[in-house]
Amino acid sequence: MEQKENAILNLTIEFSIEAISFVEKLEAQRKFVVANQLIKSATSIGANVHEAQNAESKADFIHKLKIAHKEADETMYWLTICEKSESYPTNKELKDKLHIIIKVLSKIISSTKQKMKIAAIN
Secondary structure: OOOOHHHHHHHHHHHHHHHHHHHHHHHOOOOOHHHHHHHHOOOHHHHHHHHHHOOOOOOHHHHHHHHHHHHHHHHHHHHHHHHHEEEOOOOOOHHHHHHHHHHHHHHHHHHHHHHHHHHHHH
């Protein structure tokens, strides 16, 4: 059986891989504290999206995606810290991809909530 393409899962896996490369640059410059925080939050986005694929219910699915969204917000914070600090490297492409992930997560969460409301009415 062929598995359906999952855009958000693919986006978050790609993002995690690119985040790992950026964190390696931070570590090469001995920016270990930010590197450690960034790698945790950046890779957690995809881990939570992946976990949501096996949710026990629509409510559980939404909950896991909300956690992924929170991790994405935290990742944006760390990327912004890098951007605003003179001695840190930056990665605009990574930040741009994160904006897309946040928008997609928000849309999936809102549309799933809407479907739950419709199902409750019927």
